[in-house]
Amino acid sequence: MKLRAILLIVLWIDTSHAESRPPLTPGERTNGIQTLNAVDSIARQTKDCAALIYLKDRVLSTATWVGADGYFLTKASDAPMLEKAKIRWGDKKSAATREIYRSVVHDLVLGQAVGVTGVSAVTFGSKSNTVGYGQWLTSPTKGGKEVRIGVMSAQRRKIRGDGAAIGVRMDEKTTKGGGVRIVGIAEDSPAAAAGLRPEDVLIELAGENLSEFMRVNEIIHNRQPGEQVDVKYRRAGKIISIQVRLASRTKILQNWEGEDFANGGISVRTDNFSQVIQHDLPLHPLDMGSPLLDLKGHAIGINIARVDRVTTFALPAEVFWKEFQPILEADRHPPKALKP
Amino acid sequence: MRRRFTIALIIACTGFLSGRLTAADVLPQATGRTSLSDLLKVQQSVQTLLPKLRTAVVAIQTHDGTASGVIITEDGLILTAAHVAEKPGREMRVILDDGKVVKATTLGLDKTADAALMQLNDNDVKWPHVKVCREITKAQPGVWCIALGHPGGFDKQRGVVLRVGKIVKQTANSLQTDCVLMGGDSGGPLFNLAGEVIGIHSQIWEDRDQNMHVSMAPFFRSWDDLKMSQIIRVWSTGSGGYLGVGLGLSDGIEIKIALIKKSSPASQAGMMQDDVILALDGEKMPSVSQFQNAVRARPAGTQILLQLKRGTETLDVKATLGSQPKEDEG
Missing domain, CATH: 2.40.10.120 (Thrombin, subunit H)
Structure with a gap:
């Protein structure tokens, strides 16, 4: 009895108001099934215009169908080798892909699913200019299995870039036995993802022998986020070769200690965009490349970067479509993606 | 984690x-x-x-x-x-x-x-x-x-x-x-x-x-x-009222006092172990949490009227709420 009494005294400090409603179930929350009921009428079309890009059995990114004859756009830095990739959509449909045009500026790549017709493509007709702060937006997630809602959450703007980084801090002195010794690794960085650790010694980068740390910065700074570089390093006398995908430098510097920790994963390239619409939809990095629509079901852009816990960027259609549309039209005549 | x-x-x-x-x-x-x-x-x-x-x-x-x-x-x-x-x-x-x-x-x-x-x-x-x-x-x-x-x-x-x-x-x-x-x-x-x-x-x-x-x-x-x-730092300052009772879970839905803290407002008011709380300021108290919230909602220094059941007898007791003592810091 006494124990129980003591327990209750402790509880005293932490009890909620008796008249309070119970906590919301997941289904009742903003992106729960009961709330998403509001967008039911456009959910089907929202889901149908998305597909997943795979390399072997790994999802690389999401694609948006932009032509019923299998043309799609996806995030270029997440889908480096479309010729080797596959696209999957709907109920276990799948096709090989061909790469048509890659734009480093927009971080988008135009591809085509080989031998595919009759997919549900978006039309970038409506102007995204009319979309304002606080307006509801929707996107497919999980390759078109579900939808999410959120609002445009900040002012439309340009996002500057500051090149690529790998996320290592290096010893400035030359290391015995050659190479450059790593002294620190940034959290969630390409180096961390590749399994590099402090005390590893970098001996080769992009095919070049390393002897001074400044050279590492030079080699990486000339590249784009999303690019793969070959890295050779020495750990406990063993030499190991790996490939590392570079990420946006700004993000790595800001997040060196993992300050942005509960973000659910971020994109490799998060900056250097000519204009973005920022929104608060709870998306995943692998959802990038998916379409962003208004509540009438009009496609207004493509999700291009998961940046942090509260930020996703989408490229407004008018930024990229005038560049991609003529290329798509030209590719159509004569048709190239015949049955393989 | x-x-x-x-x-x-x-x-x-x-x-x-x-x-x-x-x-x-x-x-x-x-x-x-x-x-x-x-x-x-x-x-x-x-x-x-x-x-x-x-x-x-x-x-x-x-x-x-x-x-x-x-x-x-x-x-x-x-x-x-x-x-x-x-x-x-x-x-x-x-x-x-x-x-x-x-x-x-x-x-x-x-x-x-x-x-x-x-x-x-x-x-x-x-x-x-x-x-x-x-x-x-x-x-x-x-x-x-x-x-x-x-x-x-x-x-x-x-x-x-x-x-x-x-x-x-x-x-x-x-x-x-x-x-x-x-x-x-x-x-x-x-x-x-x-x-x-x-x-x-x-x-x-x-x-x-x-x-x-x-x-x-x-x-x-x-x-x-x-x-x-x-x-x-603790809720003793401006934290709402404190009575100084431990509540046990008795059979049924009664709010039964399991413990009276020494020199607490409850002991000064003459409340006793095993008293059952029926109402606070005329408001019926159907649950422990509602009672706790009702006490906490009143600032220290407030006089409250409690209706209690002691054995078969029903009685009214006046108590003046105090502040949460420091040792209960949680």
Whole structure:
């Protein structure tokens, strides 16, 4: 009895108001099934215009169908080798892909699913200019299995870039036995993802022998986020070769200690965009490349970067479509993606 | 597993609605299926309110990072989080919505609840400000809400960052919402759809739906102490009433006293072990939690009338509530 009494005294400090409603179930929350009921009428079309890009059995990114004859756009830095990739959509449909045009500026790549017709493509007709702060937006997630809602959450703007980084801090002195010794690794960085650790010694980068740390910065700074570089390093006398995908430098510097920790994963390239619409939809990095629509079901852009816990960027259609549309039209005549 | 993180923003330094909407207009049903028109009503409220609300939201530069706050009076009183203010009397740079930089000084703080007040130094200016919601219990799960703040620090090109979501859970001192927060948001405001402040961003857990805000309760409970630059570490100061009884779970739904603390208000009032509490100030007490809340809702010093059952007898007892003793610090 006494124990129980003591327990209750402790509880005293932490009890909620008796008249309070119970906590919301997941289904009742903003992106729960009961709330998403509001967008039911456009959910089907929202889901149908998305597909997943795979390399072997790994999802690389999401694609948006932009032509019923299998043309799609996806995030270029997440889908480096479309010729080797596959696209999957709907109920276990799948096709090989061909790469048509890659734009480093927009971080988008135009591809085509080989031998595919009759997919549900978006039309970038409506102007995204009319979309304002606080307006509801929707996107497919999980390759078109579900939808999410959120609002445009900040002012439309340009996002500057500051090149690529790998996320290592290096010893400035030359290391015995050659190479450059790593002294620190940034959290969630390409180096961390590749399994590099402090005390590893970098001996080769992009095919070049390393002897001074400044050279590492030079080699990486000339590249784009999303690019793969070959890295050779020495750990406990063993030499190991790996490939590392570079990420946006700004993000790595800001997040060196993992300050942005509960973000659910971020994109490799998060900056250097000519204009973005920022929104608060709870998306995943692998959802990038998916379409962003208004509540009438009009496609207004493509999700291009998961940046942090509260930020996703989408490229407004008018930024990229005038560049991609003529290329798509030209590719159509004569048709190239015949049955393989 | 990651536990609880304070969103100390701490990124190493690198209602006056025109055409007033009534509650019925702006608050779609809290639970149950949402319709498209419900969503569009929320959007209309948000878009109508935002131009006004954002002028009262500020970025605060602490000694080692950046956070947020909200101005709530014309003479420049700011609500923020205690982990932003850290201690009374500290002067900090404050950035207004238009990018103008001014100075403010921290007043009191409640470290237990993470609530703090600041005062803008320049008091002959009429500061843009918003209203605070005084009906704390209305911030219930399911209610739509708006979070504003400066995640990652002030960015003129980006502007204040908006998030729209719902209250997920209400506790005595806090609200949980699905408005995602991150470093830099700390101290920023959570609004209801009437444009009144209902919470201050405090901390996050790992999940996206785990965003915690200080409710208005700790602010109102300790308002005078906070304005007088007091530090509240435990709930003994301005924390609401304390009776000094341990409650056992007896058979059925009776609230039975299992323990009377020595020299507590309960023992001074002559309450005894095994007394059953029937009513407080004439209000029937159907559950332990309701009784606890009723006691806590009354400030220390309040005289209460308890109706008790002792054996087969029913009796009325008057007690004067005290303050929570320090050893119960939790």
